[in-house]
Amino acid sequence: MPNIIRQKRKANYTVIPNEMLNNTELSFKAKAILCYLLSKPDKWSVYLSQLAKASTDGYESVVSGMNELIAKRYVFRQPNSGVNPGGWEYFVYDEPQLEEDSRLSEKPTRDFTDSEKPVTIKERLDKVSNEIKEKEKSEKRKPKLVDDAFIAELKRLNPDKDVEREAQKARTWILANPPRPFSRAFLANWINRSTTTKPERFSNF
16 A cells, blocks of 8 residues: 555645655745645635634745745746735746846845835824824823922922921932832922821822
């Protein structure tokens, strides 16, 4: 009984050259990717994200395998200028091509391989806008620290109190009870309550 058993097929099969399968310079991963691509119709568009979904290897493994095929001149690519500009158009061969027959052969990377869903100008602007909004929210959450202008304003609002002395006492208390910023809200509450409240009561500010 033979060790390799094949079923007889009349349709739905792919012819693969043995030269490629026996190429010792290719990993089994690269050979499998190439076999998968060669099983597709001639007009089938290559997207790395789709290749990653077609197996359990994951995206990075697919990129690595495609790098091999590009390096060995089985796959070439060029910038996609069609309906989805910004991605890449891939050309797949069942045998390695000569230098003069090649297309662009840059290695694919995560940032530029996926032309399945190109990023539009609106999406880029929305992303920048969201980043600005998040930064503004983060800035609002940060406590405003005490400065000379705020000290001067406290002196004007509290002429009957030694604001400088109270500010120094507040700084000393904060240093003894870290971590806590010397914020305007803390000092304002300290000035307003320092004559009637013990420092320990300021733990919530």
